[in-house]
Amino acid sequence: MKSTSNFLKMKNEGEKIVMLTAYDYPSAKLAEQVDVDIILVGDSLGMVVLGYDSTVPVTMEDMIHHGKAVRRGAKNTSIVVDMPFMSYHLSIKDTLLNGARIMQETGANAVKVEGADEVIEHIKALTRAGIPVVAHLGLTPQSVGVLGGYKVQGKDAMAARKLMEDAKKCEEAGAFMLVLECVPKQLAREISQALKIPTIGIGAGVETDGQVLVYHDVLMYGVDRLAKFVKPFANMNVEVQKGLAEYVSEVKKAQFPTDAYSFTMKEEELLGLYGGKS
Ligand SMILES: Nc1nc(=O)c2c([nH]1)NC[C@@H]1CN(c3ccc(C(=O)N[C@@H](CCC(=O)O)C(=O)O)cc3)CN21
């Protein structure tokens, strides 16, 4: 299981860091089997597994429920759990209590929080309390209402400078890793070079220190619209529909189950069913 210092070393040696989301036991187990470096229990679970149209409705209970399942599936992989909407804004005390619940109840190795500004003090407090923090800048989906949609961030000089400053503040506050979502690749490169901590990009080009994608996007599983930055590496929609359609068809036609999938009893025992022989 990789630690914060292993990730720092990977950046310094130029070894790319692979992050992938997982939300349950099977996805975590498969992610661990292919040697993903760090699993993210993303609040995107609200959209890809719970069917909400944003990450805003996701609760602490949801994150803990899924975080526990992921830990059971990936006992030997570093896991970071997203702190959900409004769970790290109210006060330092609430932030610490929520961070502690995630760490203790799920067995996560770190938490992730979106934004800088007012969140910086909370990153400091979590880190000082012993909770490793991953920061998340650029397109921060929990603020979709304020941002006015899922749009690329930091495209003009002023926004780019603000993002660079925020990134440095996150590092100074103690974050050990930074997710950069939907930012121009040149800006992601500059930020990655300016920081000592590793950056993980999603829609941020190839020059970040690692990449993250959503499990269901990578496999095209239950999602029908992919963002521009997603490359589907498999198409589970097709595979699953094929398998399920065959199941439906074989049941309807009484082709399933054949004897190979059935249990039998001795004929003489069957006679006893109606009192013939006992
Ligand atoms: N399935 C899934 N994948 C994700 O990567 C993801 C989620 N859900 N839910 C939470 C957030 C939301 N994310 C999103 C969602 C949509 C776009 C999107 O459609 N972006 C436009 C860019 C528009 C522009 O040019 O400004 C795109 O076409 O990619 C981006 C990130 C990333 N996260």
Ligand SMILES: CC(C)C(=O)C(=O)O
């Ligand atoms: C898209 C990634 C970075 C995330 O925050 C999530 O999956 O919730």
Ligand SMILES: [Mg+2]
């Ligand atoms: Mg998230």
